Amino acid sequence: MSNESLEIYMQKAIEETYDGIHKGDGGPFGSVVVKDGEIIGSGHNMVIRKNDPTAHGELLAIREASQKLNNFDLSGCILVSTGEPSLLSLAACLWANIDKIYYGCSNDDIQKSVFVMKSWMILSTICHIFLKTI
Numbered sequence: 001m002s003n004e005s006l007e008i009y010m011q012k013a014i015e016e017t018y019d020g021i022h023k024g025d026g027g028p029f030g031s032v033v034v035k036d037g038e039i040i041g042s043g044h045n046m047v048i049r050k051n052d053p054t055a056h057g058e059l060l061a062i063r064e065a066s067q068k069l070n071n072f073d074l075s076g077c078i079l080v081s082t083g084e085p086s087l088l089s090l091a092a093c094l095w096a097n098i099d100k101i102y103y104g105c106s107n108d109d110i111q112k113s114v115f116v117m118k119s120w121m122i123l124s125t126i127c128h129i130f131l132k133t134i
């Protein structure tokens with residue numbers, strides 16, 4: 001996969017993140033699932049909106065992709081997320097047979113930038129810096 005493609009997917013994940021922030025849906029995290037170059041699922045954290053501690057962006061993107069493919073097996077798909085997947089999201093990726101995971105911010109980045117400095121812009125900046133280093 002080219003860096004340009006990954007940047008497009010990450011940009012969509014960032015847009016999901018901002019959508020969730022503006023709506024007050026939950027934590028600042030967004031994800032997309034891609035198959036054969038097409039985004040087939042996207043989602044942002046909706047833990048607060050749904051009162052559902054499992055409504056992580058990754059899981060919502062996986063659910064949408066599975067519905068679109070009418071298949072629980074997402075072999076051949078990649079997941080692109082703004083943040084390092086939680087254990088819950090990582091387990092979901094494994095159960096769905098996601099081939100690869102790309103993420104922008106590590107858990108350390110998130111702790112330093114989002115929850116300590118409370119700056120959503122830094123999240124986006126870190127994601128872009130990450131893309132430039134791969």
Ligand SMILES: [Zn+2]
Pocket residue numbers: 056057058085086087088089090
């Ligand atoms: Zn998660």
